[in-house]
Amino acid sequence: MKNQFNYYHYTMDVPQLGSTSTISLVESPVPIDRSRMVLGNTQYFSCNGILLIITYANDIVLWNPATKESRRIPCPIRSKSGGLYNFCYFPSIDSYKIFRLGRGVFNDDKNDMDIDIFSTKGNSWKSVGMFPSNYDFLDSSIVMSDGIVYMMAKRIGNLVNSTILRFCLEKEQFEEELLCVDTIPGRIRVLHSVGEKLCLITLSGDNNEVCEIWLYMMTTNSWNKILTIPLTLRPLSFMEDGSMMFQKFNRSGFVFEAYNSTTHKFEQVNVAEIEGLNLFNRVVPYVETLSSPNS
Template structure:
């Protein structure tokens, strides 16, 4: 029987619609298939299809013990523990610095950083940049990170921002460095002279920029700062013009949009949440494009929540998956304005922080 020859572009069109596990097995079919699947351009095509179709998505929560889990997004089932490259016999801790194109940026207690693809199990290891701030009488401080891909330079970048301050006034010293995967080195860039509000929250990637909640003074109203991965410059984004007073902010990426969670408080404590609004910026950088997507009153929906963060849209975009406090997920129906299917991850210990991950073939 004569061998049937299928054109290369047809083979590529078929294969890029498959899952990563299948593709890794199919590398054994022939040298041509192996070469195709290992091609960086094929990895980009496969990633683009997954992102457009909303497939191959999972959640990666970090447990309070520092271990990482993987949870299928739409079913919230198939929970499994991830064995990451920073894990040792004595210590499985990994801080989640960010997620982008199927890669996770992780950090160990020993300041080792790994850019890791859990699907292909390939990683790159390097040390965090040394902080060179002359502290003097500056006793308090912290370091936050942000991870993303710059489409213009075709480069993955990791942002490191160190900030130290006095405990009794508004004086600060900051230091900003950027790691480039293409050059495999750190370099110092301009300083950042706004106060970073949350020392345990890393940058949120949306629209080719990393976003942080900041303020002009430590106790002033919160703002949103964006670090452009292309120009490597900071800018402030304008907030919706109809916000009230006495609120806190959180930023997330939601369906390709920058998302803003506004939590209003009745009292001075974080557990006195009264109302939560979730906004999306439909046209990036345009203040008038902020659109209120969800408004939740604690008395009507969720008893005793401290915070709510949006994670993803459903397949037909009529629901939003919400992450509530430290161990609960729920779907919010945008049509009925009701919460559905509140659930925690049965048998899974409490966790702190969660990232979205798309399964991909991307390599550094």
């Protein structure tokens, strides 16, 4: 018998420390394929109260869970499938832009990747160039922060130092690269985001079991280490009181924890009705708004 999974979308209000939140089922805006391959390759991103969902079957949807309004986005080009996505809202033009980095179906060169951009105002895709040929792309994701797309890379011929490429989505062009926080050979570095802030996670320890979390400070163009945590914790977002929300994985499923910025300790966040919902495929923080995906 084919292995199937019950696959749904839920929303949850993030509670303050010491209080309890509830989880609610919401109707999915995309066809739900319960196969393991499809679930593992679905991409989710959030911006301005809108979620961007890209499925393994190349369904691309903008969705506001609060208003239940959604908008289906056409695939970039028929010869292109898959790829890495992210998006951002630009108030100056009242439009969302979707960024795609990927290859054509018949292109096997890992660095020969196109950059395509979709504008909700123009309702069309356009190709704006290629990933720089003098860099190797190092990660399996791209990160958006303040309208800038960040990509982990290494200059070809440099076997030691990693760097971060920056692509300005508003100007649709590359900017000066951003150096990583350290140059320790062999250290694993992963780009991430905490809310709207760019984050770099570096792994250390004998088995890479310890994570250092660094936040990028755009005003000073510098990195600030804010926490050292176990590998089982994944940062999600900041809370209104300055605490940080984490997703924790363990043998009994997963729970939410928050780092209390006052006591400097981790505290479990209580979520009612979460029993039996341990296999979450993605957790995507977003701020509830009435924004329309049809802008």
